[in-house]
Amino acid sequence: xxxxxxxEKAYFNNQQTVRVFDNFNLSVNDGEFITIFGPxxxxxxxxxxxxxxxxxxDSGEINFNxxxxxxxxxxFVFQDYRNSLFPWLKIKDNISFPLKLKNVDRKIRExxxxxxxxxxxxxxxxxxFSYELSGxxxxxxxxxxxxxxxxxxxxxxxxxxxxxxxxxxxMLEKLSEIWQKTKITTLFVSHEIDEAIFLSQRIVxxxxxxxxxxxxxxxxxxxxxxxxxxxxxxxxxxKKEILAIYSQEILDANVRSSVS
Numbered sequence: 001x002x003x004x005x006x007x008e009k010a011y012f013n014n015q016q017t018v019r020v021f022d023n024f025n026l027s028v029n030d031g032e033f034i035t036i037f038g039p040x041x042x043x044x045x046x047x048x049x050x051x052x053x054x055x056x057x058d059s060g061e062i063n064f065n066x067x068x069x070x071x072x073x074x075x076f077v078f079q080d081y082r083n084s085l086f087p088w089l090k091i092k093d094n095i096s097f098p099l100k101l102k103n104v105d106r107k108i109r110e111x112x113x114x115x116x117x118x119x120x121x122x123x124x125x126x127x128x129f130s131y132e133l134s135g136x137x138x139x140x141x142x143x144x145x146x147x148x149x150x151x152x153x154x155x156x157x158x159x160x161x162x163x164x165x166x167x168x169x170x171m172l173e174k175l176s177e178i179w180q181k182t183k184i185t186t187l188f189v190s191h192e193i194d195e196a197i198f199l200s201q202r203i204v205x206x207x208x209x210x211x212x213x214x215x216x217x218x219x220x221x222x223x224x225x226x227x228x229x230x231x232x233x234x235x236x237x238x239k240k241e242i243l244a245i246y247s248q249e250i251l252d253a254n255v256r257s258s259v260s
Contacts, residue, residue: 007023
């Protein structure tokens with residue numbers, strides 16, 4: 001289980017203290033797929049960066065199965081695949097780059113890449129370069145690179161925000177398939193409610209800053225999930241429930257802003 005306890009984080013902007021998290025708590029079950037959803041600027045990406053260790057928390061603690069978070073193997077997939085892949089490296093070397101950082105032998109790295117591509121249906125020419133691929137294919141490579149270390153925790157920060165709608169639909173099915181095969185504990189950040197519902201077992205709705213959990217929604221939709229699910233009455237019912245509370249949160253935030 002991933003446990004976030006009493007998280008505090010603030011930063012300074014224009015000589016003012018902006019509190020992002022104030023006594024924030026969240027528990028994620030081992031092997032669970034969670035989506036973090038909320039208003040723009042509420043701290044979704046900040047939360048992932050704190051969990052990944054790329055941003056320091058002010059106070060609080062984060063543990064995974066009673067181990068400190070900095071002892072974990074963490075896979076991280078960023079928003080912009082164009083800037084996260086190395087254009088001078090071949091696809092096989094982009095995927096295996098985290099293993100290279102761990103000084104894994106080249107032959108072992110190539111074997112791991114081959115096995116992963118076979119498992120998840122990656123049929124690209126691994127000797128080509130990332131700039132020769134479409135946007136969706138490049139983001140798929142980014143997903144695989146995050147998995148190559150066999151992570152205990154998989155973090156995805158709006159990975160489909162730079163893709164067109166058709167490609168996003170294809171990638172949603174692919175990511176759902178990957179999670180069903182691996183059952184890696186996954187935190188997915190999104191500002192798109194359809195993505196949140198399609199992928200996750202639970203949706204965590206955050207408030208505006210300082211961010212707190214407004215509500216956690218259980219998602220009863222069965223797996224495997226196909227794109228046709230987006231048009232189902234069950235999908236629409238859950239979406240309506242979430243958006244009703246989400247829209248009220250935005251309205252309340254606007255009222256607070258106008259008063260202050």
